[in-house]
Amino acid sequence: MMVSSSSLVALLIPVLIISFMQTSAANFYQDFDVTWGDGRAKILNNGELLTLSLDKISGSGFQSKNEYLFGKIDMQLKLVPGNSAGTVTAYYLSSQGPTHDEIDFEFLGNLSGDPYILHTNVFSQGKGNREQQFYLWFDPTADFHTYSILWNPQRIIFSVDDTPIREFKNSESVGVSYPKNQAMRIYSSLWNADDWATRGGLVKTDWSHVPFTASYRNFNAQACVWSSGSSSCNSNSWLNEEMDVTSQERLKWVHKNYMIYNYCADSKRFPQGYPPECALNTTS
Numbered sequence: 001m002m003v004s005s006s007s008l009v010a011l012l013i014p015v016l017i018i019s020f021m022q023t024s025a026a027n028f029y030q031d032f033d034v035t036w037g038d039g040r041a042k043i044l045n046n047g048e049l050l051t052l053s054l055d056k057i058s059g060s061g062f063q064s065k066n067e068y069l070f071g072k073i074d075m076q077l078k079l080v081p082g083n084s085a086g087t088v089t090a091y092y093l094s095s096q097g098p099t100h101d102e103i104d105f106e107f108l109g110n111l112s113g114d115p116y117i118l119h120t121n122v123f124s125q126g127k128g129n130r131e132q133q134f135y136l137w138f139d140p141t142a143d144f145h146t147y148s149i150l151w152n153p154q155r156i157i158f159s160v161d162d163t164p165i166r167e168f169k170n171s172e173s174v175g176v177s178y179p180k181n182q183a184m185r186i187y188s189s190l191w192n193a194d195d196w197a198t199r200g201g202l203v204k205t206d207w208s209h210v211p212f213t214a215s216y217r218n219f220n221a222q223a224c225v226w227s228s229g230s231s232s233c234n235s236n237s238w239l240n241e242e243m244d245v246t247s248q249e250r251l252k253w254v255h256k257n258y259m260i261y262n263y264c265a266d267s268k269r270f271p272q273g274y275p276p277e278c279a280l281n282t283t284s
């Protein structure tokens with residue numbers, strides 16, 4: 001088939017734009033700043049890979065250059081392998097100040113062969129105490145897996161490899177504040193928390209195998225970037241996204257088989273009754 005050069009150009013433009021978007025979406029130099037760790041955080045492979053490390057002296061961390069007000073944000077992480085007991089890898093969104101909002105993934109390391117705990121929390125107006133914890137259905141140290149946060153005005157959905165593990169619905173109708181007015185940055189850090197992380201602090205960090213290293217790649221944000229008081233969105237199909245029936249079934253499967261703690265089911269902790277949002281975030 002003959003293709004004129006002008007139609008060839010027309011065909012190629014979208015391809016070029018898409019490949020540009022993909023490379024630019026995954027460049028750590030462009031989207032993140034290393035914030036601490038004195039050389040322990042490294043951006044490698046022309047910006048495609050970022051590694052954090054931890055030794056006896058220090059951990060390390062990075063943060064996004066942009067602040068976001070709503071978005072669908074994916075990152076692939078490969079966690080500290082081997083004996084990672086006592087280490088915590090945190091990956092979260094947070095605004096600033098005493099009444100800050102925050103959406104947290106935290107990965108609590110373990111002895112070789114024992115499962116990581118994926119700890120999640122949601123803060124609104126400085127109030128957290130909304131923990132849910134999970135085991136994963138795979139070894140998160142063997143390979144990269146995608147950890148995603150969908151944050152829109154109606155809901156926050158935490159997902160792992162596109163399987164939703166947690167939904168936090170906007171519960172303003174029952175008097176619970178919801179993160180929607182404060183722009184957040186993406187943060188991640190790797191640090192030593194052997195005073196509480198593994199089996200409640202019983203297992204201490206083994207410093208004979210340092211450094212501990214976690215890796216990041218394929219960051220992708222469909223999001224609204226907040227800058228000088230206004231927001232610009234590169235896409236907004238996710239702004240009204242909710243879980244379809246298949247996703248709800250997946251979420252139930254995770255809750256039934258992998259959830260190990262849910263504040264909304266901890267009757268000892270809430271003898272006077274569960275927080276009001278619990279009634280709206282039923283899990284089965």
Ligand SMILES: *[C@@H]1O[C@H](CO)[C@@H](O)[C@H](O)[C@H]1NC(C)=O
Pocket residue numbers: 108109110111114115116117197198199200
């Ligand atoms: C570590 O492994 C033990 C034993 O399987 C388990 O009870 C615990 O939840 C695991 N995770 C952490 C972070 O302690």
